[in-house]
Amino acid sequence: MVQSGQWSVQGRTRMIRGGQTIRFDTLNYRVDDGVALIELNRPARLNAVNSVMSRELPEAWRLFDRDPAAIVAIVTGAGGKAFCTGADLADLPEMITDEAGAPSIASIRWTPHQNHVWKPVICAVNGMVLGGGLHFVAECDIILASDEATFADPHVSVGLVAALEPIALARRMPMGAVLRLALAGNGEKMSAQDAHRLGMVDEICAGEELIERARRLADRIRRNSPSAMAATKKAIWSAKERGLHDASTDGWDAIVAHNQGHDFAEGIKAFGERRPPRWAAYAGTDEPS
Incomplete structure:
Protein backbone atom coordinates (compact mmCIF):
# COMPACT_ATOMS: atom_id res chain seq x y z
CA MET A 1 0.00 0.00 0.00
CA VAL A 2 1.52 3.29 -1.10
CA GLN A 3 -0.28 6.59 -0.72
CA SER A 4 0.73 10.19 -1.07
CA GLY A 5 2.36 11.32 2.17
CA GLN A 6 2.63 7.86 3.72
CA TRP A 7 3.57 4.29 2.95
CA SER A 8 3.51 1.00 4.77
CA VAL A 9 5.11 -2.41 4.95
CA GLN A 10 3.10 -5.00 6.84
CA GLY A 11 3.26 -8.75 7.32
CA ARG A 12 3.40 -10.55 3.97
CA THR A 13 2.98 -7.28 2.08
CA ARG A 14 5.51 -6.48 -0.62
CA MET A 15 6.44 -2.92 -1.40
CA ILE A 16 8.88 -1.44 -3.86
CA ARG A 17 10.38 1.92 -3.00
CA GLY A 18 13.43 3.39 -4.66
CA GLY A 19 13.98 0.15 -6.59
CA GLN A 20 14.21 -1.98 -3.43
CA THR A 21 11.75 -4.72 -2.52
CA ILE A 22 10.95 -5.00 1.21
CA ARG A 23 9.06 -7.78 2.94
CA PHE A 24 8.45 -8.22 6.65
CA ASP A 25 6.77 -11.31 8.07
CA THR A 26 7.15 -10.51 11.78
CA LEU A 27 6.91 -6.71 11.87
CA ASN A 28 4.40 -4.05 10.94
CA TYR A 29 6.05 -0.93 9.58
CA ARG A 30 4.57 2.32 8.38
CA VAL A 31 5.51 5.97 8.15
CA ASP A 32 2.96 8.75 8.49
CA ASP A 33 3.81 12.44 8.57
CA GLY A 34 7.42 11.92 9.60
CA VAL A 35 6.70 9.28 12.26
CA ALA A 36 7.60 5.62 11.70
CA LEU A 37 5.69 2.97 13.67
CA ILE A 38 7.60 -0.30 14.09
CA GLU A 39 5.40 -2.96 15.67
CA LEU A 40 6.69 -6.35 16.78
CA ASN A 41 4.02 -8.58 15.30
CA ARG A 42 4.06 -12.09 16.79
CA PRO A 43 1.29 -11.72 19.39
CA ALA A 44 0.59 -15.47 19.48
CA ARG A 45 4.18 -15.91 20.73
CA LEU A 46 4.04 -12.82 22.96
CA ASN A 47 6.18 -10.97 20.40
CA ALA A 48 9.20 -13.14 21.13
CA VAL A 49 12.09 -12.62 18.72
CA ASN A 50 12.52 -15.68 16.52
CA SER A 51 15.03 -16.33 13.75
CA VAL A 52 12.97 -14.36 11.22
CA MET A 53 12.36 -11.31 13.42
CA SER A 54 16.03 -11.28 14.40
CA ARG A 55 16.90 -10.88 10.70
CA GLU A 56 14.10 -8.41 9.98
CA LEU A 57 14.74 -5.97 12.82
CA PRO A 58 18.09 -4.73 11.41
CA GLU A 59 16.39 -4.34 8.02
CA ALA A 60 13.61 -2.25 9.58
CA TRP A 61 16.05 -0.01 11.43
CA ARG A 62 18.10 0.45 8.27
CA LEU A 63 14.92 1.28 6.35
CA PHE A 64 13.94 3.87 8.96
CA ASP A 65 17.43 5.35 9.17
CA ARG A 66 17.85 5.81 5.42
CA ASP A 67 14.38 7.21 4.71
CA PRO A 68 14.50 11.03 4.77
CA ALA A 69 10.71 11.09 5.22
CA ALA A 70 11.04 9.21 8.55
CA ILE A 71 12.21 11.59 11.28
CA VAL A 72 11.30 9.78 14.51
CA ALA A 73 10.20 6.21 15.28
CA ILE A 74 7.89 4.53 17.78
CA VAL A 75 8.52 0.86 18.53
CA THR A 76 5.80 -1.17 20.26
CA GLY A 77 4.30 -4.66 20.40
CA ALA A 78 1.18 -6.08 18.77
CA GLY A 79 -1.66 -7.62 20.71
CA GLY A 80 -1.55 -5.65 23.94
CA LYS A 81 -0.57 -8.51 26.26
CA ALA A 82 3.18 -8.38 25.71
CA PHE A 83 5.64 -5.88 24.34
CA CYS A 84 8.42 -8.45 23.85
CA THR A 85 9.32 -11.60 25.77
CA GLY A 86 12.88 -11.95 24.48
CA ALA A 87 14.21 -14.72 22.27
CA ASP A 88 11.79 -17.44 21.17
CA LEU A 89 13.25 -20.65 22.63
CA ALA A 90 11.29 -22.68 20.05
CA ASP A 91 12.95 -20.84 17.15
CA LEU A 92 16.11 -19.18 18.41
CA PRO A 93 17.68 -16.28 16.52
CA GLU A 94 20.53 -17.38 14.29
CA MET A 95 24.05 -16.68 15.49
CA ILE A 96 26.62 -14.84 13.41
CA THR A 97 30.06 -16.34 13.96
CA ASP A 98 33.46 -14.68 13.94
CA GLU A 99 36.57 -15.89 12.13
CA ALA A 100 37.20 -18.45 14.86
CA GLY A 101 33.68 -19.83 14.53
CA ALA A 102 32.50 -18.43 17.87
CA PRO A 103 29.09 -16.71 18.18
CA SER A 104 29.47 -12.95 17.77
CA ILE A 105 27.77 -10.13 19.66
CA ALA A 106 26.81 -8.85 16.20
CA SER A 107 24.12 -11.57 16.26
CA ILE A 108 21.97 -9.32 18.49
CA ARG A 109 20.97 -6.30 16.43
CA TRP A 110 17.41 -5.71 17.55
CA THR A 111 17.52 -2.11 18.73
CA PRO A 112 18.28 1.28 17.16
CA HIS A 113 21.41 1.62 19.30
CA GLN A 114 22.73 -1.76 18.18
CA ASN A 115 22.25 -0.64 14.56
CA HIS A 116 23.87 2.80 15.01
CA VAL A 117 20.61 4.65 14.34
CA TRP A 118 20.89 8.23 15.56
CA LYS A 119 17.38 9.34 14.68
CA PRO A 120 15.10 9.63 17.75
CA VAL A 121 13.24 6.50 18.86
CA ILE A 122 10.40 6.23 21.38
CA CYS A 123 9.69 2.84 22.97
CA ALA A 124 6.01 2.35 23.86
CA VAL A 125 5.84 -0.61 26.27
CA ASN A 126 2.31 -1.96 26.10
CA GLY A 127 2.57 -5.16 28.14
CA MET A 128 5.04 -7.57 29.72
CA VAL A 129 8.74 -7.38 28.96
CA LEU A 130 10.91 -10.42 29.60
CA GLY A 131 14.61 -11.17 29.12
CA GLY A 132 15.83 -10.02 25.73
CA GLY A 133 12.86 -7.67 25.43
CA LEU A 134 14.74 -5.47 27.88
CA HIS A 135 17.17 -4.60 25.06
CA PHE A 136 14.54 -2.24 23.64
CA VAL A 137 13.84 -0.63 27.01
CA ALA A 138 17.53 -0.13 27.70
CA GLU A 139 18.53 1.14 24.27
CA CYS A 140 15.71 3.30 22.91
CA ASP A 141 15.78 7.02 23.70
CA ILE A 142 12.52 7.74 25.51
CA ILE A 143 10.54 4.99 27.25
CA LEU A 144 6.78 5.25 27.73
CA ALA A 145 4.87 2.43 29.42
CA SER A 146 1.29 1.50 30.09
CA ASP A 147 0.35 1.41 33.76
CA GLU A 148 -0.02 -2.38 33.52
CA ALA A 149 3.39 -3.06 31.94
CA THR A 150 5.73 -5.40 33.84
CA PHE A 151 9.43 -6.17 33.55
CA ALA A 152 11.40 -9.32 34.44
CA ASP A 153 14.67 -11.01 33.50
CA PRO A 154 14.29 -14.81 33.79
CA HIS A 155 17.65 -15.74 32.22
CA VAL A 156 19.25 -17.23 35.33
CA SER A 157 16.10 -19.19 36.15
CA VAL A 158 16.54 -21.24 32.98
CA GLY A 159 20.32 -21.53 33.30
CA LEU A 160 21.27 -18.63 31.04
CA VAL A 161 23.61 -15.74 31.76
CA ALA A 162 21.93 -12.36 32.11
CA ALA A 163 24.59 -9.99 30.80
CA LEU A 164 23.81 -7.78 27.81
CA GLU A 165 20.46 -6.47 29.02
CA PRO A 166 21.55 -5.70 32.62
CA ILE A 167 24.75 -4.05 31.38
CA ALA A 168 22.70 -1.75 29.16
CA LEU A 169 20.09 -1.12 31.87
CA ALA A 170 22.82 -0.10 34.32
CA ARG A 171 23.27 3.05 32.22
CA ARG A 172 19.70 4.06 33.13
CA MET A 173 19.11 2.62 36.59
CA PRO A 174 20.79 2.16 39.99
CA MET A 175 23.11 -0.86 40.10
CA GLY A 176 21.22 -2.52 42.95
CA ALA A 177 17.94 -2.44 41.05
CA VAL A 178 19.57 -3.96 37.97
CA LEU A 179 21.26 -6.72 39.99
CA ARG A 180 18.06 -7.54 41.82
CA LEU A 181 16.20 -7.91 38.53
CA ALA A 182 18.98 -10.00 36.96
CA LEU A 183 19.71 -12.28 39.95
CA ALA A 184 16.16 -12.89 41.15
CA GLY A 185 15.13 -14.19 37.73
CA ASN A 186 11.57 -15.50 37.66
CA GLY A 187 11.19 -14.50 41.30
CA GLU A 188 11.18 -10.76 40.56
CA LYS A 189 8.61 -8.89 38.50
CA MET A 190 8.96 -5.12 38.37
CA SER A 191 5.83 -3.00 37.95
CA ALA A 192 5.62 0.00 35.65
CA GLN A 193 5.42 2.22 38.71
CA ASP A 194 8.66 0.83 40.18
CA ALA A 195 10.34 0.97 36.78
CA HIS A 196 9.43 4.66 36.55
CA ARG A 197 10.67 5.36 40.09
CA LEU A 198 14.00 3.70 39.29
CA GLY A 199 14.54 5.44 35.96
CA MET A 200 13.91 2.55 33.57
CA VAL A 201 10.70 4.17 32.31
CA ASP A 202 10.32 7.89 31.61
CA GLU A 203 6.52 8.17 31.70
CA ILE A 204 3.51 6.02 32.59
CA CYS A 205 0.05 6.38 31.09
CA ALA A 206 -3.14 4.36 30.77
CA GLY A 207 -2.84 1.52 28.30
CA GLU A 208 -5.49 2.87 25.96
CA GLU A 209 -3.65 6.19 25.79
CA LEU A 210 -0.14 4.81 25.24
CA ILE A 211 0.21 4.99 21.47
CA GLU A 212 -1.59 8.33 21.24
CA ARG A 213 0.71 9.73 23.90
CA ALA A 214 3.74 8.40 22.01
CA ARG A 215 2.42 9.95 18.80
CA ARG A 216 1.96 13.34 20.43
CA LEU A 217 5.52 13.23 21.71
CA ALA A 218 6.80 12.10 18.31
CA ASP A 219 4.90 14.94 16.67
CA ARG A 220 6.77 17.46 18.82
CA ILE A 221 10.09 15.80 18.09
CA ARG A 222 9.61 15.60 14.32
CA ARG A 223 9.37 19.38 14.01
CA ASN A 224 13.02 19.86 14.99
CA SER A 225 16.13 19.76 12.82
Whole structure:
Protein backbone atom coordinates (compact mmCIF):
# COMPACT_ATOMS: atom_id res chain seq x y z
CA MET A 1 0.00 0.00 0.00
CA VAL A 2 1.52 3.29 -1.10
CA GLN A 3 -0.28 6.59 -0.72
CA SER A 4 0.73 10.19 -1.07
CA GLY A 5 2.36 11.32 2.17
CA GLN A 6 2.63 7.86 3.72
CA TRP A 7 3.57 4.29 2.95
CA SER A 8 3.51 1.00 4.77
CA VAL A 9 5.11 -2.41 4.95
CA GLN A 10 3.10 -5.00 6.84
CA GLY A 11 3.26 -8.75 7.32
CA ARG A 12 3.40 -10.55 3.97
CA THR A 13 2.98 -7.28 2.08
CA ARG A 14 5.51 -6.48 -0.62
CA MET A 15 6.44 -2.92 -1.40
CA ILE A 16 8.88 -1.44 -3.86
CA ARG A 17 10.38 1.92 -3.00
CA GLY A 18 13.43 3.39 -4.66
CA GLY A 19 13.98 0.15 -6.59
CA GLN A 20 14.21 -1.98 -3.43
CA THR A 21 11.75 -4.72 -2.52
CA ILE A 22 10.95 -5.00 1.21
CA ARG A 23 9.06 -7.78 2.94
CA PHE A 24 8.45 -8.22 6.65
CA ASP A 25 6.77 -11.31 8.07
CA THR A 26 7.15 -10.51 11.78
CA LEU A 27 6.91 -6.71 11.87
CA ASN A 28 4.40 -4.05 10.94
CA TYR A 29 6.05 -0.93 9.58
CA ARG A 30 4.57 2.32 8.38
CA VAL A 31 5.51 5.97 8.15
CA ASP A 32 2.96 8.75 8.49
CA ASP A 33 3.81 12.44 8.57
CA GLY A 34 7.42 11.92 9.60
CA VAL A 35 6.70 9.28 12.26
CA ALA A 36 7.60 5.62 11.70
CA LEU A 37 5.69 2.97 13.67
CA ILE A 38 7.60 -0.30 14.09
CA GLU A 39 5.40 -2.96 15.67
CA LEU A 40 6.69 -6.35 16.78
CA ASN A 41 4.02 -8.58 15.30
CA ARG A 42 4.06 -12.09 16.79
CA PRO A 43 1.29 -11.72 19.39
CA ALA A 44 0.59 -15.47 19.48
CA ARG A 45 4.18 -15.91 20.73
CA LEU A 46 4.04 -12.82 22.96
CA ASN A 47 6.18 -10.97 20.40
CA ALA A 48 9.20 -13.14 21.13
CA VAL A 49 12.09 -12.62 18.72
CA ASN A 50 12.52 -15.68 16.52
CA SER A 51 15.03 -16.33 13.75
CA VAL A 52 12.97 -14.36 11.22
CA MET A 53 12.36 -11.31 13.42
CA SER A 54 16.03 -11.28 14.40
CA ARG A 55 16.90 -10.88 10.70
CA GLU A 56 14.10 -8.41 9.98
CA LEU A 57 14.74 -5.97 12.82
CA PRO A 58 18.09 -4.73 11.41
CA GLU A 59 16.39 -4.34 8.02
CA ALA A 60 13.61 -2.25 9.58
CA TRP A 61 16.05 -0.01 11.43
CA ARG A 62 18.10 0.45 8.27
CA LEU A 63 14.92 1.28 6.35
CA PHE A 64 13.94 3.87 8.96
CA ASP A 65 17.43 5.35 9.17
CA ARG A 66 17.85 5.81 5.42
CA ASP A 67 14.38 7.21 4.71
CA PRO A 68 14.50 11.03 4.77
CA ALA A 69 10.71 11.09 5.22
CA ALA A 70 11.04 9.21 8.55
CA ILE A 71 12.21 11.59 11.28
CA VAL A 72 11.30 9.78 14.51
CA ALA A 73 10.20 6.21 15.28
CA ILE A 74 7.89 4.53 17.78
CA VAL A 75 8.52 0.86 18.53
CA THR A 76 5.80 -1.17 20.26
CA GLY A 77 4.30 -4.66 20.40
CA ALA A 78 1.18 -6.08 18.77
CA GLY A 79 -1.66 -7.62 20.71
CA GLY A 80 -1.55 -5.65 23.94
CA LYS A 81 -0.57 -8.51 26.26
CA ALA A 82 3.18 -8.38 25.71
CA PHE A 83 5.64 -5.88 24.34
CA CYS A 84 8.42 -8.45 23.85
CA THR A 85 9.32 -11.60 25.77
CA GLY A 86 12.88 -11.95 24.48
CA ALA A 87 14.21 -14.72 22.27
CA ASP A 88 11.79 -17.44 21.17
CA LEU A 89 13.25 -20.65 22.63
CA ALA A 90 11.29 -22.68 20.05
CA ASP A 91 12.95 -20.84 17.15
CA LEU A 92 16.11 -19.18 18.41
CA PRO A 93 17.68 -16.28 16.52
CA GLU A 94 20.53 -17.38 14.29
CA MET A 95 24.05 -16.68 15.49
CA ILE A 96 26.62 -14.84 13.41
CA THR A 97 30.06 -16.34 13.96
CA ASP A 98 33.46 -14.68 13.94
CA GLU A 99 36.57 -15.89 12.13
CA ALA A 100 37.20 -18.45 14.86
CA GLY A 101 33.68 -19.83 14.53
CA ALA A 102 32.50 -18.43 17.87
CA PRO A 103 29.09 -16.71 18.18
CA SER A 104 29.47 -12.95 17.77
CA ILE A 105 27.77 -10.13 19.66
CA ALA A 106 26.81 -8.85 16.20
CA SER A 107 24.12 -11.57 16.26
CA ILE A 108 21.97 -9.32 18.49
CA ARG A 109 20.97 -6.30 16.43
CA TRP A 110 17.41 -5.71 17.55
CA THR A 111 17.52 -2.11 18.73
CA PRO A 112 18.28 1.28 17.16
CA HIS A 113 21.41 1.62 19.30
CA GLN A 114 22.73 -1.76 18.18
CA ASN A 115 22.25 -0.64 14.56
CA HIS A 116 23.87 2.80 15.01
CA VAL A 117 20.61 4.65 14.34
CA TRP A 118 20.89 8.23 15.56
CA LYS A 119 17.38 9.34 14.68
CA PRO A 120 15.10 9.63 17.75
CA VAL A 121 13.24 6.50 18.86
CA ILE A 122 10.40 6.23 21.38
CA CYS A 123 9.69 2.84 22.97
CA ALA A 124 6.01 2.35 23.86
CA VAL A 125 5.84 -0.61 26.27
CA ASN A 126 2.31 -1.96 26.10
CA GLY A 127 2.57 -5.16 28.14
CA MET A 128 5.04 -7.57 29.72
CA VAL A 129 8.74 -7.38 28.96
CA LEU A 130 10.91 -10.42 29.60
CA GLY A 131 14.61 -11.17 29.12
CA GLY A 132 15.83 -10.02 25.73
CA GLY A 133 12.86 -7.67 25.43
CA LEU A 134 14.74 -5.47 27.88
CA HIS A 135 17.17 -4.60 25.06
CA PHE A 136 14.54 -2.24 23.64
CA VAL A 137 13.84 -0.63 27.01
CA ALA A 138 17.53 -0.13 27.70
CA GLU A 139 18.53 1.14 24.27
CA CYS A 140 15.71 3.30 22.91
CA ASP A 141 15.78 7.02 23.70
CA ILE A 142 12.52 7.74 25.51
CA ILE A 143 10.54 4.99 27.25
CA LEU A 144 6.78 5.25 27.73
CA ALA A 145 4.87 2.43 29.42
CA SER A 146 1.29 1.50 30.09
CA ASP A 147 0.35 1.41 33.76
CA GLU A 148 -0.02 -2.38 33.52
CA ALA A 149 3.39 -3.06 31.94
CA THR A 150 5.73 -5.40 33.84
CA PHE A 151 9.43 -6.17 33.55
CA ALA A 152 11.40 -9.32 34.44
CA ASP A 153 14.67 -11.01 33.50
CA PRO A 154 14.29 -14.81 33.79
CA HIS A 155 17.65 -15.74 32.22
CA VAL A 156 19.25 -17.23 35.33
CA SER A 157 16.10 -19.19 36.15
CA VAL A 158 16.54 -21.24 32.98
CA GLY A 159 20.32 -21.53 33.30
CA LEU A 160 21.27 -18.63 31.04
CA VAL A 161 23.61 -15.74 31.76
CA ALA A 162 21.93 -12.36 32.11
CA ALA A 163 24.59 -9.99 30.80
CA LEU A 164 23.81 -7.78 27.81
CA GLU A 165 20.46 -6.47 29.02
CA PRO A 166 21.55 -5.70 32.62
CA ILE A 167 24.75 -4.05 31.38
CA ALA A 168 22.70 -1.75 29.16
CA LEU A 169 20.09 -1.12 31.87
CA ALA A 170 22.82 -0.10 34.32
CA ARG A 171 23.27 3.05 32.22
CA ARG A 172 19.70 4.06 33.13
CA MET A 173 19.11 2.62 36.59
CA PRO A 174 20.79 2.16 39.99
CA MET A 175 23.11 -0.86 40.10
CA GLY A 176 21.22 -2.52 42.95
CA ALA A 177 17.94 -2.44 41.05
CA VAL A 178 19.57 -3.96 37.97
CA LEU A 179 21.26 -6.72 39.99
CA ARG A 180 18.06 -7.54 41.82
CA LEU A 181 16.20 -7.91 38.53
CA ALA A 182 18.98 -10.00 36.96
CA LEU A 183 19.71 -12.28 39.95
CA ALA A 184 16.16 -12.89 41.15
CA GLY A 185 15.13 -14.19 37.73
CA ASN A 186 11.57 -15.50 37.66
CA GLY A 187 11.19 -14.50 41.30
CA GLU A 188 11.18 -10.76 40.56
CA LYS A 189 8.61 -8.89 38.50
CA MET A 190 8.96 -5.12 38.37
CA SER A 191 5.83 -3.00 37.95
CA ALA A 192 5.62 0.00 35.65
CA GLN A 193 5.42 2.22 38.71
CA ASP A 194 8.66 0.83 40.18
CA ALA A 195 10.34 0.97 36.78
CA HIS A 196 9.43 4.66 36.55
CA ARG A 197 10.67 5.36 40.09
CA LEU A 198 14.00 3.70 39.29
CA GLY A 199 14.54 5.44 35.96
CA MET A 200 13.91 2.55 33.57
CA VAL A 201 10.70 4.17 32.31
CA ASP A 202 10.32 7.89 31.61
CA GLU A 203 6.52 8.17 31.70
CA ILE A 204 3.51 6.02 32.59
CA CYS A 205 0.05 6.38 31.09
CA ALA A 206 -3.14 4.36 30.77
CA GLY A 207 -2.84 1.52 28.30
CA GLU A 208 -5.49 2.87 25.96
CA GLU A 209 -3.65 6.19 25.79
CA LEU A 210 -0.14 4.81 25.24
CA ILE A 211 0.21 4.99 21.47
CA GLU A 212 -1.59 8.33 21.24
CA ARG A 213 0.71 9.73 23.90
CA ALA A 214 3.74 8.40 22.01
CA ARG A 215 2.42 9.95 18.80
CA ARG A 216 1.96 13.34 20.43
CA LEU A 217 5.52 13.23 21.71
CA ALA A 218 6.80 12.10 18.31
CA ASP A 219 4.90 14.94 16.67
CA ARG A 220 6.77 17.46 18.82
CA ILE A 221 10.09 15.80 18.09
CA ARG A 222 9.61 15.60 14.32
CA ARG A 223 9.37 19.38 14.01
CA ASN A 224 13.02 19.86 14.99
CA SER A 225 16.13 19.76 12.82
CA PRO A 226 16.71 16.08 11.92
CA SER A 227 20.47 16.48 11.57
CA ALA A 228 20.75 18.46 14.82
CA MET A 229 18.76 15.79 16.68
CA ALA A 230 20.94 13.01 15.28
CA ALA A 231 24.13 14.78 16.36
CA THR A 232 22.59 15.50 19.78
CA LYS A 233 21.51 11.90 20.33
CA LYS A 234 24.88 10.51 19.24
CA ALA A 235 26.77 12.88 21.55
CA ILE A 236 24.63 11.94 24.57
CA TRP A 237 24.71 8.16 24.03
CA SER A 238 28.43 8.21 23.22
CA ALA A 239 29.12 10.06 26.48
CA LYS A 240 27.94 6.95 28.36
CA GLU A 241 30.95 5.09 26.98
CA ARG A 242 33.62 7.78 27.47
CA GLY A 243 35.06 10.06 30.12
CA LEU A 244 33.69 13.58 30.60
CA HIS A 245 36.62 15.33 28.90
CA ASP A 246 36.60 13.14 25.78
CA ALA A 247 32.82 13.18 25.54
CA SER A 248 32.72 16.98 25.86
CA THR A 249 35.44 17.36 23.21
CA ASP A 250 33.51 15.11 20.83
CA GLY A 251 30.33 17.05 21.60
CA TRP A 252 32.06 20.32 20.76
CA ASP A 253 33.33 18.85 17.48
CA ALA A 254 29.78 17.82 16.63
CA ILE A 255 28.55 21.37 17.29
CA VAL A 256 31.26 22.89 15.08
CA ALA A 257 30.58 20.42 12.25
CA HIS A 258 26.82 20.96 12.37
CA ASN A 259 27.24 24.74 12.34
CA GLN A 260 28.74 24.43 8.86
CA GLY A 261 25.55 22.89 7.49
CA HIS A 262 22.18 24.02 6.18
CA ASP A 263 20.08 23.64 9.32
CA PHE A 264 22.25 25.92 11.46
CA ALA A 265 21.84 28.85 9.07
CA GLU A 266 18.20 28.01 8.36
CA GLY A 267 17.27 27.84 12.05
CA ILE A 268 18.70 31.29 12.74
CA LYS A 269 17.14 32.77 9.61
CA ALA A 270 13.71 31.28 10.33
CA PHE A 271 13.84 32.55 13.91
CA GLY A 272 14.62 36.08 12.71
CA GLU A 273 11.88 35.95 10.09
CA ARG A 274 9.38 34.45 12.55
CA ARG A 275 8.47 31.52 10.33
CA PRO A 276 8.73 27.73 10.58
CA PRO A 277 12.17 26.48 9.53
CA ARG A 278 12.61 24.40 6.39
CA TRP A 279 15.01 21.71 7.52
CA ALA A 280 17.21 19.71 5.18
CA ALA A 281 16.31 16.05 4.65
CA TYR A 282 18.37 13.61 6.72
CA ALA A 283 18.94 9.98 5.83
CA GLY A 284 21.29 8.53 8.42
CA THR A 285 25.06 8.33 8.55
CA ASP A 286 25.82 4.91 6.98
CA GLU A 287 27.92 3.94 10.00
CA PRO A 288 29.12 0.33 9.96
CA SER A 289 27.03 -1.99 12.12
